[in-house]
Amino acid sequence: MGDGPLNRISCDIDTALQCVSVYFYWTVAHPIRDIIFRYRFRNFPPPLYLLYKYTAQTAENRIPAMTSSHSDRCISRQRTWGVPIPVFYHVESKEPLLNENTIDHILSIICQKGSDAWWYMIEDELLPDVYRDKASEYEKGTDTMDAWFDSGSSWATVLSGLSFPADLYLEGTDQHRGWFQSSLLTSITTKGKAPYFCVIMHGFGLDERG
Structure with a gap:
């Protein structure tokens, strides 16, 4: 899982052992607040x-x-390890930012530095040039891939x-x-x-x- 996610854990082992999985909780309790990444299948012939x-x-x-x-x-999962979902959220509106420009830029970074780069690089570095002057308006997501x-x-x-x-x-x-x-x-x-x-x-x- 790399060192990046581990560095985000600010609690010691005793405290970490008290963490509770929220796998079922967040998908049911906050359907509007939490953006759930989905893909359609049932309608395929x-x-x-x-x-x-x-x-x-x-x-x-x-x-x-x-x-x-x-x-x-x-x-998506709310965990401190795993492959990150490369999405940004507007600080005020919480609207997600995920498009071809952002994906291509992040992909070029990951190809050079690995997926851990998402955890230790700041928004100003992770956002492509077209959004660079608005970097302070966005924050990177912390969800990981299932x-x-x-x-x-x-x-x-x-x-x-x-x-x-x-x-x-x-x-x-x-x-x-x-x-x-x-x-x-x-x-x-x-x-x-x-x-x-x-x-x-x-x-x-x-x-x-x-």
């Missing part, structure tokens, strides 16, 4: 997410059943320059709600098709030594 196969027939309908039950998926959304978009990097979709995704059965699903959602949203041709689920088998 079935053929788009059925163009792959499972090796186990009993699991064939698991992901379609899960994805059809909700239309939005929250991809780990599943982060890992679910790995195909964009791993398969870059290679054959797409991948021939095979292999993981445990718990990944129906994790990597298998988030990879499918991000790929269909941006590419219009699944990132894999086949999914093999293993049953967490152990060798004779556990």
Whole structure:
């Protein structure tokens, strides 16, 4: 997770242990105050997410059943570690600032210094030239990417320059709600098709030594 997020923690270990997860709280208690980053999926026609196969027939309908039950998926988290969401907020109006100009500028910084740069660089450095004279009017966000959304978009990097979709995704059965699903959602949203041709689920088998 790098040193940047760790430097933001001002409490000692004893105090840190008292922190409580707000995963379910913030998405329900403050739907207006908190900006939730979402991506749409439910309205995609079935053929788009059925163009792959499972090796186990009993699991064939698991992901379609899960994805059809909700239309939005929250991809932001309020944590002190993780990959930052590169969004700025207007100090007074709290309106978000996230566009092609800001993304391109931040991307150029991260390519040179890594994602930790978001935590230790100031707004005046993180904002592109077109917003530089208004840097004092904005503050950078502190939300991080949901780990599943982060890992679910790995195909964009791993398969870059290679054959797409991948021939095979292999993981445990718990990944129906994790990597298998988030990879499918991000790929269909941006590419219009699944990132894999086949999914093999293993049953967490152990060798004779556990």
